[in-house]
Amino acid sequence: MADLILENLRKSFGSEEVIHGIDMSVSSGEFCVFVGPSGCGKSTLLRMIAGLEDITGGEVRIDGKTVNHIPAAQRGLAMVFQSYALYPHMSVRQNMSFGLENLRMTRPEIAGRVDEAARMLQIEALLERKPGQLSGGQRQRVAIGRAVVREPTIFLFDEPLSNLDAELRVTMRAEIADLHSRLGNTMIYVTHDQVEAMTMADKIAVLRDGIMEQFGAPLELFNLPQNRFVAGFIGSPSMNFLAGEVRAGQVALKNGAMLPLDGRFMVSEGQTIELGIRAGDLTLGSGQGVDVEISSVEQLGAESYLYCRSTLGEQITLHESGQTRARRGEKVSLRIDPDSMHLFDLQSGRSCRTG
Amino acid sequence: MTALWTFLSRTQGRNRLTWVDWVSYGYLAFGFLLIFLPVCWIVLNSLKTPSQLEQQDISLLPGEYRQVARATVYGPDGRSIFIIENLPDWVLNWRTMNEEDRADQDVEGLLNGFRGDSHYALRSALGQVPLKARSLISERRLPQWLLRYPALSASAKAEFDAAGAIAGLAEEEQRLLAEFLGLDPYQANKLISQVLVSAIHPETGERTAFAVPRFDPSKPTLPARLVDNSSDRVFKIETATAHAERRIQPAFSNFIEPLAGRARAVTVNFTRCFTNSLLVTVIATIITLAINSMAAFALSKYRFRGQTFFFVFILATLMVPPTITLVGVFKAIHATGLSGSIWGVIIPGAATPAGVFLLRQYMLTIPDELLEAARMDAASEWKIYWRIMLPLALPALAALGILSIVWRWNDLILPMVAIATTKDAYTIQLCLLEFRGEHLSREHFRLAMTVFSLIPTTLVFVFLQKYITTGIANTGLK
Numbered sequence: 024m025a026d027l028i029l030e031n032l033r034k035s036f037g038s039e040e041v042i043h044g045i046d047m048s049v050s051s052g053e054f055c056v057f058v059g060p061s062g063c064g065k066s067t068l069l070r071m072i073a074g075l076e077d078i079t080g081g082e083v084r085i086d087g088k089t090v091n092h093i094p095a096a097q098r099g100l101a102m103v104f105q106s107y108a109l110y111p112h113m114s115v116r117q118n119m120s121f122g123l124e125n126l127r128m129t130r131p132e133i134a135g136r137v138d139e140a141a142r143m144l145q146i147e148a149l150l151e152r153k154p155g156q157l158s159g160g161q162r163q164r165v166a167i168g169r170a171v172v173r174e175p176t177i178f179l180f181d182e183p184l185s186n187l188d189a190e191l192r193v194t195m196r197a198e199i200a201d202l203h204s205r206l207g208n209t210m211i212y213v214t215h216d217q218v219e220a221m222t223m224a225d226k227i228a229v230l231r232d233g234i235m236e237q238f239g240a241p242l243e244l245f246n247l248p249q250n251r252f253v254a255g256f257i258g259s260p261s262m263n264f265l266a267g268e269v270r271a272g273q274v275a276l277k278n279g280a281m282l283p284l285d286g287r288f289m290v291s292e293g294q295t296i297e298l299g300i301r302a303g304d305l306t307l308g309s310g311q312g313v314d315v316e317i318s319s320v321e322q323l324g325a326e327s328y329l330y331c332r333s334t335l336g337e338q339i340t341l342h343e344s345g346q347t348r349a350r351r352g353e354k355v356s357l358r359i360d361p362d363s364m365h366l367f368d369l370q371s372g373r374s375c376r377t378g
Numbered sequence: 379m380t381a382l383w384t385f386l387s388r389t390q391g392r393n394r395l396t397w398v399d400w401v402s403y404g405y406l407a408f409g410f411l412l413i414f415l416p417v418c419w420i421v422l423n424s425l426k427t428p429s430q431l432e433q434q435d436i437s438l439l440p441g442e443y444r445q446v447a448r449a450t451v452y453g454p455d456g457r458s459i460f461i462i463e464n465l466p467d468w469v470l471n472w473r474t475m476n477e478e479d480r481a482d483q484d485v486e487g488l489l490n491g492f493r494g495d496s497h498y499a500l501r502s503a504l505g506q507v508p509l510k511a512r513s514l515i516s517e518r519r520l521p522q523w524l525l526r527y528p529a530l531s532a533s534a535k536a537e538f539d540a541a542g543a544i545a546g547l548a549e550e551e552q553r554l555l556a557e558f559l560g561l562d563p564y565q566a567n568k569l570i571s572q573v574l575v576s577a578i579h580p581e582t583g584e585r586t587a588f589a590v591p592r593f594d595p596s597k598p599t600l601p602a603r604l605v606d607n608s609s610d611r612v613f614k615i616e617t618a619t620a621h622a623e624r625r626i627q628p629a630f631s632n633f634i635e636p637l638a639g640r641a642r643a644v645t646v647n648f649t650r651c652f653t654n655s656l657l658v659t660v661i662a663t664i665i666t667l668a669i670n671s672m673a674a675f676a677l678s679k680y681r682f683r684g685q686t687f688f689f690v691f692i693l694a695t696l697m698v699p700p701t702i703t704l705v706g707v708f709k710a711i712h713a714t715g716l717s718g719s720i721w722g723v724i725i726p727g728a729a730t731p732a733g734v735f736l737l738r739q740y741m742l743t744i745p746d747e748l749l750e751a752a753r754m755d756a757a758s759e760w761k762i763y764w765r766i767m768l769p770l771a772l773p774a775l776a777a778l779g780i781l782s783i784v785w786r787w788n789d790l791i792l793p794m795v796a797i798a799t800t801k802d803a804y805t806i807q808l809c810l811l812e813f814r815g816e817h818l819s820r821e822h823f824r825l826a827m828t829v830f831s832l833i834p835t836t837l838v839f840v841f842l843q844k845y846i847t848t849g850i851a852n853t854g855l856k
Contacts, residue, residue, distance in 0.1 A: 073750075073754060074753075075753065075754075096754070096758070097756070101754060104747050104750070104751060106745065108747035108751035109751075110748060110752075110766060121755050121765070122754075122756055125755055126756055
């Protein structure tokens with residue numbers, strides 16, 4: 024168990040900088056998720072922590088010790104790869120023992136640890152098989168098992184669930200979370216799936232283009248996104264954005280609706296803004312609303328989604344619990360709950376919230 | 379066996395054979411025969427006796443026609459040619475036999491069984507004339523120059539009166555010495571083997587036994603002599619009516635003699651050459667695989683300055699024909715003192731650019747993530763190479779191994795350059811070359827040993843190709 028500190032971490036490939044100085048502190052035992060669209064540098068960042076990529080600038084500190092120049096083999100971390108990277112010519116047992124053999128551990132001790140990890144991950148029956156004879160989920164468990172036996176200070180997961188089918192992904196997600204609570208190790212988990220991030224993380228780091236957009240607890244990111252990108256990325260379905268400006272102390276949306284402003288936001292008269300509102304914070308109704316036409320309806324039984332288009336062509340999604348009577352092509356008015364709205368500056372994308 | 383049959387009797391879907399099946403099986407059979415027939419042919423040829431090979435008998439099966447001997451004897455009445463029947467095999471094979479086998483035969487007993495011209499012919503053919511003549515000369519205290527006389531030049535012979543020197547002896551003794559000295563009208567008697575055929579006598583029309591020099595079915599007629607010596611004439615018999623009896627008799631001695639080191643007139647030790655070749659092949663292949671795989675590992679999986687340069691440089695050496703570097707290689711081998719030892723063959727051929735290229739291309743397909751996983755597993759770079767890279771590159775290693783073994787085993791040029799001066803270090807290919815002497819051709823040994831030298835490469839291929847398939851089947855990555 025160890026805490027991890029990144030300080031102004033930078034990475035360049037040739038002349039192109041891909042990680043632009045990241046500061047972060049993960050305390051011991053935390054489950055931290057790096058999330059972001061593909062190409063945002065989250066995997067690179069993880070590999071820099073692992074020691075598989077050189078560090079161009081800044082520092083990685085594990086337990087207060089700078090590890091920039093310590094090779095991957097000696098950092099005492101364990102990593103689960105996206106492709107699992109199981110050694111295809113070794114049996115499951117050999118796969119799990121390999122790392123321990125390299126640490127010159129005694130045979131009985133290796134066997135003990137492997138058996139224990141296998142029991143925990145329920146892969147005891149597979150120990151003598153080759154990876155080629157395993158299903159995707161089983162390989163995933165073996166890959167995790169290989170990391171677990173090392174008893175590393177920090178676990179690193181590089182999109183471990185992306186090769187699994189949807190159902191298995193949910194199961195494995197729960198298992199990894201369960202594993203974390205049992206082992207209590209620090210874990211760093213990379214994913215592009217914000218649902219995974221929301222469900223598993225103690226802390227989420229949202230990355231985009233090599234910059235950390237926001238770092239915090241899942242609900243903090245959900246409730247108080249610091250910018251438009253985080254607001255749009257976190258939460259499903261995505262937040263709705265409507266263009267507008269501040270006029271006479273009110274938010275005047277381009278599509279005509281006016282909303283009252285309160286002290287939570289710091290805006291100036293005439294500032295062009297974007298209003299963000301989550302699908303669940305919209306209600307069907309009349310007055311003070313946005314006039315839209317329903318372009319499609321998704322009935323899921325326990326909940327419904329209405330996909331609407333405003334008169335200006337903006338896409339708006341509305342969530343209703345239960346079943347809806349709204350029909351496709353119907354013209355309705357959406358009421359925006361002013362208490363739940365977010366305001367972002369149109370140019371910088373920053374949240375206009377105070378504090 | 380059942381598995382093989384299931385494989386071979388497979389059809390395309392339905393139970394009936396479709397035309398695609400016919401074509402496939404036809405092609406399979408054609409390819410099989412195309413490869414297999416020449417191999418069968420050389421194996422069968424290697425079992426032919428020297429005389430069968432000398433006669434350029436192209437029949438597929440090893441075995442000889444029944445033979446008789448045709449004797450040419452020179453005497454006071456001039457030359458007479460006749461046939462001797464029913465001689466034991468060893469008399470006809472005398473010329474190709476080694477000393478030990480000759481010593482085993484009862485020459486004296488055989489000679490005593492014949493009288494007259496037959497006796498003289500056999501005495502010459504079995505090499506008894508010089509022996510008997512020498513003992514006679516010393517027994518009768520005849521002048522010593524008689525021993526040298528047969529080897530003298532014509533002008534030197536004129537200084538001696540050979541006929542006078544032997545004049546006082548008995549008739550038989552005179553004849554022996556006259557044959558030995560080559561005094562007129564005596565010349566060396568000849569005994570050559572002929573094929574016994576039975577054919578229609580051109581004059582009497584009866585089936586009669588004839589002796590022909592060569593049984594060549596492609597000729598319409600054969601020149602033949604009567605076996606019963608009832609006529610001196612040479613008859614022309616119709617090939618179509620002729621029938622020669624053949625005994626199937628593989629000459630395993632072609633293999634046994636050189637392997638046991640008993641081959642006559644062969645100056646190299648075949649088993650030693652075989653061991654040398656085995657050592658060269660095994661050591662050189664191991665070194666080749668080790669060096670090439672390390673180079674390929676570095677070139678495929680590490681990023682370093684000059685990586686492309688080195689790779690292109692290594693590949694560029696592929697484009698230099700080996701014959702061009704031959705003199706340089708020779709000088710290098712000589713300068714390093716490797717000349718004349720098998721290391722002179724092993725070391726220059728150890729690193730092959732083709733091997734580096736082959737392994738590198740294969741290693742590129744091994745995912746980097748496996749190496750990274752091993753690094754995370756605290757493996758040293760050496761351990762990654764040894765425990766991860768080599769096992770995963772096994773198919774390519776097996777392929778290169780087969781190639782390397784075949785290259786080393788069949789290599790002739792490098793051994794000629796490096797070890798041609800030392801017979802103890804000869805490899806098998808040099809040894810095979812030695813069987814074709816300048817004066818004496820040992821074609822039967824050469825064929826047999828060629829077949830024998832094919833065995834190791836064949837075995838290697840049979841075993842390693844299994845590794846190739848398992849190696850590929852093992853790739854369980856996603």
